[in-house]
Amino acid sequence: MQQNNRKMINGKSIILGTCYYPEQWDKKLWAEDIDRMLAAGIQVVRVAEFAWNKFEPREGEYDFTFFDEFLKLAEEKGMKVIFCTPTATPPAWLSTKYPEILNADQDGNLFRHGNRRHYNYNSPIYREFVAKLTEQMGTHYGAHPAIIGWQLDNELNCETNEFYSESDTKAFRKFLQDKYENLDALNAAWGTDFWNQTYTDWEEVDVPRRTNNNTTNPHRVLDYIRFISDSTCSFAKLQADILKKYIKPDDFITTNGIFDRIDYQRMQRESLDFITFDSYPDFAYGLDDYDEKDPFKDRWWSMKLTEVRSTSPVFGIMEQQSGADGWTNRLEAPTPKPGQLTLWTMQSIAHGSDYIGYFRWRTSIMGTEIYWHGILDYSGRDNRRLREVKAVSEKIKKLQPVAGAEYAAKIGILKDYDNNWDTNYDNWHRRVERQSQDSLFLALQQLHAPYNYVYLTEETKPEDLKKYEVLFYPHATILTKEKMALLETYVADGGKLVMGCRTGYKDRTGKCVMDYLPGLASKVTGTDIPEYSFVSPEDKHVYVDWDGEKVEAAIFNDILAPVCESAEVLGTYTNSYYAGEPALIRNSFGKGEAYYFGGAFAVDTAKLFARKLKVAEPFKDVIELPECCELAVREKDGRQFLFVLNYQPREEQIVLKKQAFDMLAEESREGNVTLAPYETKVYEL
Numbered sequence: 001m002q003q004n005n006r007k008m009i010n011g012k013s014i015i016l017g018t019c020y021y022p023e024q025w026d027k028k029l030w031a032e033d034i035d036r037m038l039a040a041g042i043q044v045v046r047v048a049e050f051a052w053n054k055f056e057p058r059e060g061e062y063d064f065t066f067f068d069e070f071l072k073l074a075e076e077k078g079m080k081v082i083f084c085t086p087t088a089t090p091p092a093w094l095s096t097k098y099p100e101i102l103n104a105d106q107d108g109n110l111f112r113h114g115n116r117r118h119y120n121y122n123s124p125i126y127r128e129f130v131a132k133l134t135e136q137m138g139t140h141y142g143a144h145p146a147i148i149g150w151q152l153d154n155e156l157n158c159e160t161n162e163f164y165s166e167s168d169t170k171a172f173r174k175f176l177q178d179k180y181e182n183l184d185a186l187n188a189a190w191g192t193d194f195w196n197q198t199y200t201d202w203e204e205v206d207v208p209r210r211t212n213n214n215t216t217n218p219h220r221v222l223d224y225i226r227f228i229s230d231s232t233c234s235f236a237k238l239q240a241d242i243l244k245k246y247i248k249p250d251d252f253i254t255t256n257g258i259f260d261r262i263d264y265q266r267m268q269r270e271s272l273d274f275i276t277f278d279s280y281p282d283f284a285y286g287l288d289d290y291d292e293k294d295p296f297k298d299r300w301w302s303m304k305l306t307e308v309r310s311t312s313p314v315f316g317i318m319e320q321q322s323g324a325d326g327w328t329n330r331l332e333a334p335t336p337k338p339g340q341l342t343l344w345t346m347q348s349i350a351h352g353s354d355y356i357g358y359f360r361w362r363t364s365i366m367g368t369e370i371y372w373h374g375i376l377d378y379s380g381r382d383n384r385r386l387r388e389v390k391a392v393s394e395k396i397k398k399l400q401p402v403a404g405a406e407y408a409a410k411i412g413i414l415k416d417y418d419n420n421w422d423t424n425y426d427n428w429h430r431r432v433e434r435q436s437q438d439s440l441f442l443a444l445q446q447l448h449a450p451y452n453y454v455y456l457t458e459e460t461k462p463e464d465l466k467k468y469e470v471l472f473y474p475h476a477t478i479l480t481k482e483k484m485a486l487l488e489t490y491v492a493d494g495g496k497l498v499m500g501c502r503t504g505y506k507d508r509t510g511k512c513v514m515d516y517l518p519g520l521a522s523k524v525t526g527t528d529i530p531e532y533s534f535v536s537p538e539d540k541h542v543y544v545d546w547d548g549e550k551v552e553a554a555i556f557n558d559i560l561a562p563v564c565e566s567a568e569v570l571g572t573y574t575n576s577y578y579a580g581e582p583a584l585i586r587n588s589f590g591k592g593e594a595y596y597f598g599g600a601f602a603v604d605t606a607k608l609f610a611r612k613l614k615v616a617e618p619f620k621d622v623i624e625l626p627e628c629c630e631l632a633v634r635e636k637d638g639r640q641f642l643f644v645l646n647y648q649p650r651e652e653q654i655v656l657k658k659q660a661f662d663m664l665a666e667e668s669r670e671g672n673v674t675l676a677p678y679e680t681k682v683y684e685l
């Protein structure tokens with residue numbers, strides 16, 4: 001993971017910003033808007049991500065007067081600017097004259113002008129237009145004093161993450177030629193002897209088109225998803241490499257994520273100083289899919305923030321929700337209640353964000369997003385949400401020591417892109433993975449046991465893993481020798497590794513291994529899997545007895561056998577035809593231990609693991625808090641900052657067992673404390 005050392009997120013300050021669209025408003029509003037933002041404590045605006053026509057109104061005619069004027073004003077008023085490449089919305093003149101820049105549906109029908117992100121990453125013509133415009137923008141604006149950083153495009157892979165244009169077909173072939181060199185190797189990797197799918201000429205190789213039942217070769221799909229990630233990363237790099245030639249040394253390059261089918265570890269390495277995220281916790285209150293029984297609702301967003309942190313430990317929020325969600329034709333959610341805007345801001349900061357940019361200053365009066373509200377409503381009058389932003393800015397002044405601090409976690413949940421992407425198409429894999437990811441999140445949140453996601457990549461070193469006492473790798477379906485070597489080192493050095501069912505049965509092509517399972521993980525786990533089955537619908541739930549405690553082995557069951565003396569059976573199945581058979585094995589390996597659990601994790605199961613492995617409630621000597629409140633801790637230079645977030649519309653009680661400094665109230669506290677509805681407390685220990 002890369003550390004951040006650039007200007008905005010440099011460990012020195014936490015700041016507020018907002019998204020502004022100078023092109024959507026009368027210029028007469030600009031000065032007043034900037035003054036009002038500054039008065040509310042907003043120091044940064046992000047601009048231009050959809051404004052291509054303002055820079056190049058006609059092919060090859062560049063014109064910078066519009067944004068020159070805006071930036072001059074920003075500079076005069078002391079407003080800092082995040083400037084964007086406007087490549088998410090290519091102009092009508094471009095898509096009309098060069099339709100090959102457009103993306104297409106699976107049948108190859110081109111998407112037409114009228115929405116956004118209608119382009120494809122691989123069109124040589126589009127890349128040429130993008131490169132020329134970025135070059136122009138870099139040359140013209142690179143040294144501008146108002147600019148502090150750059151955003152590439154907008155939400156790469158949002159809304160569309162499938163590409164079927166002619167350029168994509170050609171690029172996919174090239175990607176495969178580079179990877180496999182010849183068709184024999186490709187046919188072998190994709191197992192094309194199955195159902196006579198053998199390719200005899202590269203011209204026959206295409207992106208996955210529509211088939212009957214829309215079923216196709218899964219190994220091909222896996223490579224196609226890798227190809228999409230590769231295309232997205234190279235599109236970002238094309239822009240970043242150009243900008244790097246012109247921007248000021250302290251200015252940063254970022255993009256706003258996180259979306260599927262992108263290797264963000266690679267993108268950050270190649271193109272970004274840090275990642276930023278668009279945080280809309282109100283999706284949990286969407287009118288279509290509101291779930292009254294969901295205990296977490298907006299708190300689920302903490303899972304996404306954890307994912308963001310896996311790319312950049314300290315990051316930014318480029319778009320923080322500040323009003324109701326809604327497009328004219330989809331997505332409907334209510335206005336954040338009084339206190340929720342503050343709560344969601346604090347949620348972002350608690351998880352590692354040092355920049356919060358509210359989406360958006362004024363609510364659009366036109367277009368698809370007239371219901372996607374910003375801070376101000378259509379009239380622009382002062383309102384409750386603006387007052388709340390102002391109050392947040394006062395709070396943030398008191399939280400400055402937190403800047404640059406990293407989220408503290410003893411638990412890591414391992415991930416890797418091959419396995420993430422395998423779940424895109426493989427239902428069996430997806431079912432266990434979703435179950436376990438959701439359960440681990442719920443369980444560890446309720447136990448107030450903070451965790452990180454840790455991506456295993458070619459760059460991962462043993463030191464990256466060593467800082468975690470426990471690593472869960474729930475369903476490492478695809479395993480490689482390199483990953484296993486890393487994990488064996490981790491365990492041998494004293495780590496505790498927990499693996500769940502369906503581990504190790506695929507190789508990198510996604511084909512199954514002709515081996516005793518869990519394949520490459522057999523050695524470290526000391527486990528063999530003589531038999532396995534989906535949990536039968538007749539059994540509904542299968543349980544495991546672990547030292548007298550009964551926990552669920554959800555969805556799928558591997559029936560286990562220990563294979564060496566160091567392997568010990570800790571739990572057995574209690575029901576189904578395999579009742580009494582081993583369900584949980586612990587293997588002592590070097591100084592550490594590896595656990596193999598035969599099922600997917602249920603919430604109770606994940607909680608029991610955390611307790612038995614002694615990583616539950618790491619702050620219980622300091623604070624007692626109810627399950628419905630979140631605890632997040634950031635630490636820096638030996639200082640610890642505890643965030644306690646109340647997501648409830650009612651008061652909640654906590655107990656400080658030791659004296660702690662309430663950073664917002666600016667006083668020391670101990671004993672019983674009441675949190676107001678949606679309140680966040682921040683304590684320094």
Ligand code: GAL
Pocket residue numbers: 154155158278319359369372
């Ligand atoms: C984000 C996007 C913004 C805006 C917002 C509300 O995904 O980056 O441009 O569309 O959602 O829909």
